[in-house]
Amino acid sequence: MRYHYTEKESKEILNNLTILVDTREQANNHILDFFNKKKVKYKNKKLDFGDYSFMLPSMPDMGILKPLVFDNELVVERKGSLTELSGNLTKDRERFEKELIRKKNSKFYLMIEDGSWEDIQSGNYNTQYNPVSFLATLNAYIARYQIDINFVSKYYAGMYIHALFNYHLREVILNYKGDLEEGE
Secondary structure, eight states, X not given: OOSOOOHHHHHHHHHTOEEEEOTTOOSOHHHHHHHHHTTOEEEEOOOSSSSEEEEEOOBGGGTBOSOEEOTTTEEEEEESXXXXXXXXXXXXXXXXXXXXXXXXXSEEEEEEETOOHHHHHTTOSSSOOOHHHHHHHHHHHHHHHOOEEXXXXXXXXXXXXXXXXXXXXXXXXXXXXSOOOTTO
């Protein structure tokens, strides 16, 4: 990857961003519909953790000699509802926490569709998980695993994922200072 890019070259690089969708991710038609409608490139790939990440294919004319894959740097884990998340924090807690441990130094965004902190506090979800325990677990995970939690409507979920990856890659391009190896 070269040190400096013109604005036109930067746009070309950003237009080649390809979102990686974990092969096990389900019930995400609304996200794929957004990608298709906006002509966002994506492909299915088994991810070690998270549901979405991104890559940049090789672009030799831009000095990008091999694909740059960011699946160990930045991921989004999607939860379709607070009900789904509460299940992950109760009966699937060990599996979910192992995923957080596997992320190591990666930036991990937990995207929860159609919920809010207020919904958790008021028990506005369809399980018996105690709101105090729910809030305590999420806040402990924020501190313990340095994750970010974002509540997003289903309508904006695809836009959120694309914007997050697009601006991350943009910062990589703008702040690039040396040789960039795959996944750095």
